[in-house]
Amino acid sequence: MKRAIFAVVGHPNKGKSSIVSTLSRNDSIEISTRSGTTSHSGRYRVETAHSGYELVDTPGFQRPRKVLAWLNKNSPGADQRAKTIAEFIEDPQCRQNFPDEVELLSPIVKGAAILYVVDGSRPYDAEYDAEMEILRWTGQPSMALINPIENEKHVDSWSQALAQYFKTVRIFNPMEADFSKQIELLKVFSHLNPNWAATLNALTDDLQQQRLAQKNKAALLLARLVEDLCFYRESQKVLTEQQAKVAQPLLEQKYKAWMVAREEKGIRELMANYAHFQVDFSIDDLSLPPDLFDCDQWYMWGLDKQQLATASAVAGAAAGAAVDLAVAGHSFMLGAIGGGLVGFGSAWFGAGKLVDVKLKGLPLGGFEACYGPVKNKNFPYVVIGRFIHIYNQVSDRNHAKRGRLEVLATDFQQKVMTLEKSSQKALHQACDKLVKQKTVDDLANILLALF
Ligand SMILES: Nc1nc2c(ncn2[C@@H]2O[C@H](COP(=O)(O)OP(=O)(O)O)[C@@H](O)[C@H]2O)c(=O)[nH]1
Numbered sequence: 001m002k003r004a005i006f007a008v009v010g011h012p013n014k015g016k017s018s019i020v021s022t023l024s025r026n027d028s029i030e031i032s033t034r035s036g037t038t039s040h041s042g043r044y045r046v047e048t049a050h051s052g053y054e055l056v057d058t059p060g061f062q063r064p065r066k067v068l069a070w071l072n073k074n075s076p077g078a079d080q081r082a083k084t085i086a087e088f089i090e091d092p093q094c095r096q097n098f099p100d101e102v103e104l105l106s107p108i109v110k111g112a113a114i115l116y117v118v119d120g121s122r123p124y125d126a127e128y129d130a131e132m133e134i135l136r137w138t139g140q141p142s143m144a145l146i147n148p149i150e151n152e153k154h155v156d157s158w159s160q161a162l163a164q165y166f167k168t169v170r171i172f173n174p175m176e177a178d179f180s181k182q183i184e185l186l187k188v189f190s191h192l193n194p195n196w197a198a199t200l201n202a203l204t205d206d207l208q209q210q211r212l213a214q215k216n217k218a219a220l221l222l223a224r225l226v227e228d229l230c231f232y233r234e235s236q237k238v239l240t241e242q243q244a245k246v247a248q249p250l251l252e253q254k255y256k257a258w259m260v261a262r263e264e265k266g267i268r269e270l271m272a273n274y275a276h277f278q279v280d281f282s283i284d285d286l287s288l289p290p291d292l293f294d295c296d297q298w299y300m301w302g303l304d305k306q307q308l309a310t311a312s313a314v315a316g317a318a319a320g321a322a323v324d325l326a327v328a329g330h331s332f333m334l335g336a337i338g339g340g341l342v343g344f345g346s347a348w349f350g351a352g353k354l355v356d357v358k359l360k361g362l363p364l365g366g367f368e369a370c371y372g373p374v375k376n377k378n379f380p381y382v383v384i385g386r387f388i389h390i391y392n393q394v395s396d397r398n399h400a401k402r403g404r405l406e407v408l409a410t411d412f413q414q415k416v417m418t419l420e421k422s423s424q425k426a427l428h429q430a431c432d433k434l435v436k437q438k439t440v441d442d443l444a445n446i447l448l449a450l451f
């Protein structure tokens with residue numbers, strides 16, 4: 001058998017489906033506290049550029065002792081055991097009486113290697129011997145995985161028991177095992193069957209490449225996001241200043257809605273990049289500091305005042321006034337420029353702390369009322385900080401994890417401080433350009449330092 005196939009087997013509720021989910025990066029596999037959730041085997045192919053393998057998620061053993069009794073009764077001797085197992089899965093009576101065992105043994109009889117899963121937080125007892133004995137009868141390559149579901153209390157006794165039946169035993173927690181732990185495990189798999197060593201080695205190489213490519217893609221997604229958010233403006237033609245005043249709240253509303261939706265889209269793209277499609281997440285969860293438009297709370301996401309001042313200096317931007325304006329949260333372009341910009345009353349400015357609010361006289365009469373683009377110097381850092389924060393959670397999130405994305409604050413300011421000086425400078429210069437609505441060459445590459 002050329003293709004590497006692993007059947008993940010064990011007692012119900014030991015994390016078999018969780019392991020398959022994490023290793024195959026598939027968050028649509030059903031995982032449940034309800035025993036017997038997986039009643040039919042599911043096959044999950046992992047395809048990479050030059051390789052691939054398959055995981056089979058199976059139902060748990062239901063009546064292993066009875067099955068073993070049947071096998072013992074029907075086996076002429078040790079040399080015939082694998083054959084007896086094959087007879088067991090074909091036997092009409094057995095298919096009726098032991099559907100789960102038939103289902104889980106079928107892929108093994110066809111050549112799959114065995115990954116036997118137990119829970120390291122529950123004690124070993126002799127009941128499991130029947131399962132392990134049945135698996136041994138198949139004669140297929142095998143290893144055991146101890147999943148410490150709640151704790152590692154019984155890992156040692158399990159290790160001893162498992163060593164009686166399996167040459168290879170590893171601890172693997174499908175919720176927590178990070179990428180390197182997953183790669184480590186795949187490397188162990190490659191020793192189970194010498195025929196699969198080459199393909200599984202190619203697989204781990206591919207996965208490592210893939211992970212790099214995902215990181216580059218994440219940086220590219222952020223580059224597009226921060227550019228879009230920094231450049232965006234909402235505008236509307238109006239005939240009079242009075243009309244502009246009426247239009248202003250609507251413009252503001254539309255502007256904010258667009259910005260929020262764009263940020264959410266960027267985050268969804270990031271999740272899709274890591275094959276997370278079912279994550280329960282709402283952009284509102286990011287409102288640890290209330291929202292993207294609350295300047296006072298920004299220092300938590302972006303840079304703090306002092307960093308911002310340093311950033312401006314590093315970027316070679318005008319220090320002093322420019323920095324103070326940024327810190328105060330408003331920076332307006334007022335007065336007449338070109339076609340004629342008309343400033344508005346204080347209500348107009350007050351609402352527009354964050355952004356540029358303009359009324360521009362049009363050559364053929366009337367005005368163009370504009371909301372945006374962003375003027376606050378901290379804004380690009382805030383967007384970047386929020387994205388990096390989500391990146392940290394998403395890129396390391398195992399696919400067995402269900403439930404909401406936990407929003408744990410990560411220290412973006414610290415991250416910026418620890419960048420190499422040249423990377424810091426490039427970042428500050430890029431942000432300085434972005435708030436001036438100038439495009440930045442190679443932005444994704446500059447941002448990559450933060451990933
Ligand atoms: N905390 C924690 N829960 C786990 C772990 N593995 C599985 N579970 C939980 O145990 C239950 C059964 O998991 P599942 O993968 O469906 O087990 P299966 O019946 O063997 O396929 C689910 O509620 C999982 O969320 C783990 O490593 N840590």
Ligand SMILES: [Mg+2]
Pocket residue numbers: 016017018030031037038057058059
């Ligand atoms: Mg299952």
